Amino acid sequence: MSFVLIIVSSSQTRKENMMRILPREEKFFDLFEELAVKIEEGGSLFMHILDHYDQSEPNIFRLKEIEHEADVITHETYERMYRTFLTPFDREDIYALVNKMDSILDIIESCATIMLLYRIKEPAPELKEQVRILNGAITKVKEVVRALRNMKNAQTILDACVEINTAENEGDVVLRIAISRLFENGMDVVEIIKWKEIFEQIEHAIDVCEDFSNIAEGIVLKNA
DSSP states (O other): OOOOOOOOOOHHHHHHHHHHHSOOOTHHHHHHHHHHHHHHHHHHHHHHHHHTGGGHHHHHHHHHHHHHHHHHHHHHHHHHHHHOSSOSSOHHHHHHHHHHHHHHHHHHHHHHHHHHHTTOOSOOHHHHHHHHHHHHHHHHHHHHHHHTTOGGGHHHHHHHHHHHHHHHHHHHHHHHHHHHHHHHTTOOHHHHHHHHHHHHHHHHHHHHHHHHHHHHHHHHHHHO
């Protein structure tokens, strides 16, 4: 009598075997990089707006256009994610990564619009410092995105994530200083409320960069 040994692979093992046979969908990485470029463009434009505040209105409208362009890339990524059989990494990680990236630019555009609506006369020095820190974090976000194409770049990704976390800590310090100065200068209560919201929005954008880095670290740990 002969026996046939049947080996039933786990779903994870089957997926790994399939990924060895079928090529990855590289278009995802193109979309990630396109989105990162838009975020960097938006962050740079916001700093330009602060440095040339008397000419801010047309630039704020351009910032809105950049934010819309980023939304288009984001939605294309989501659609591709659900149409593609084999994604480069887990769908929930793709969704979270792209969602955080898009949120960074959403917050930047919202902050610029609020400044226009609130009729802010001149940007505070602390805001410029916050945006400098934010743009440094965005540069590292872009570096992480480029490195994700190849998990051999795992250390590059992790190092950039550490730098994003450091930027978030710097942002916390600047936010505390900015808010404390609002109350030191005898500013009108309405102005305090306006500026507190603006400062906190930019700090939130830096926090979202850190959220992005945490997701990227998780992807590395699961896929490297």
